[in-house]
Amino acid sequence: ELRRGEHPSRPQLEEMGGQELKQTGYALAKVGAVAELFDIPERESITPLMAKRLASSLQSCGFGIEPDARYTGKACRWDEAAVLFTLPGGATPEGELPSEPSAAEMASYQSYAFLMRLAFHVMQAAGPVTPETAAHIANRIAEIFPPDTLKNAEERARFKAVTELAARGGVEAVSVRVPTQGIAFDKNAVRRLLVELVAQQGRIGDAQEKALALAWKRLGLDGKSLKGELDSLSSHGVIFFGGQAGSGRGEKIPPPPNTDVPFALNREALATLLADTRQVQAALNEAMAEDEEVGMPDEVAAEPEVVPVAVEEFPGLAPRFVPLLRSLLEQDEWPEVDAQKLARENSVMLSGAVEAINEWGFEKLDAQLIWEDGENLTVERALLK
Secondary structure, eight states: OOOOSSOTTHHHHHHHHHHHHHHHSEEEEEHHHHHHTTTOOOOSEEOHHHHHHHHHHHHHHTEEEESOHHHHOOOEETTOEEEEEEOTTOSOOTTOOOOOOOHHHHHHHHHHHHHHHHHHHHHHTTSOOOHHHHHHHHHHHHHHSOTTTTOSHHHHHHHHHHHHIIIIIOOOOOOOOSOTTSOOOOHHHHHHHHHHHHHHHSEEEHHHHHHHHHHHHHHTOOHHHHHHHHHHHHHTTOEEESTTTTTTSSOOBOOOOOTTSOOOOOHHHHHHHHHHHHHHHHHHHHHHHHHHHHHOTTSOOOOOOOOOOOOTTSTTSOGGGHHHHHHHTTSSEEEHHHHHHHHHHTTSOHHHHHHHHHHHHHHHHSSOOEEEETTEEEEOGGGGO
16 A cells, blocks of 8 residues: 555654754664664664665655665665665655666666775775865766766765765775676776875875775776886875885885874784784693693693684684684575574674675685675685685
8 A cells, every 4th residue: 555645754764864964965874773763673684675675665755875775785784874865856756656776877876886985995094084085086986977877866866875974984895896787987087086085195004005906906907007006106205104015115114193093993903813812822831731741740631722713724814704704615505594693603793794705805816705696695615615
């Protein structure tokens, strides 16, 4: 039965967005908080089908959400950051069903969302991105596409929502390459944009250099061209600091203090450090036990050490993701609900783990290991045989 009159959830959505939504048309929110307004019970993740229905319900109220599963085809985490925004065309007219995005709209979205995440991933490696820089990135990305790409008001509103989410919600990783279903764009224009953005900062740290290298891989560009770009930046006065950045481009200097950058606990680095520490401690305990055994043969054997998960089979992958990857490699395809269960058993979030594993796959194998296909996960097991 089609709805008549204003959707009952609209006032609650307006209250959730507050003055920010009222004044700018955009507001940051959690997917779960929005879902609760439509009586979706709390869960770790919302399936693609349920997320699509949520987006359609929001459209009936006159709002859009980014990410929108109708465009991405992916599930959403309950605690995932999202942008709630006002649709220029307003609510779906009474007696009508919410419209679905056209093939052209989906194709343009796939491409500009990919580039937006890529650009912000590079820039956020150096610290928070200012609103002015975010607006500049959005304008430059829009220029890369044909003039008729963002041809209607709703597409432009979604484009801004993608910008807002990347700038304020953050981009943890970019685990896919150029979308095969997206519209074509000039990769060299993207290359020039990324180099220009970094050059404007006047300095490049190890994290940002690695982010640039990742961007080059995602775009399918030759790594040698990145070296040439970095050498050119160095010759024009851009300072390289930390890591290996300075080794081939003048004297390496330590990173300057920056009190403006918010402190963020690197849990992955801590996990790796703790694993290394436990391994060293286990080796020391073993050596000491052997020495004591010679002088005290009747001593009761010590309890065995708890050995951390061996990660030699997947060198470079964060130890906490190794057990999940090992389990996923047992079969070619997993229903998402089963994969979520495996993730819970291994105390990790599935979406974050898939991103990290794919990141590792691109770095070590130059290929994507796990594909999200609707409500299933496909594992490229042959790549690790």
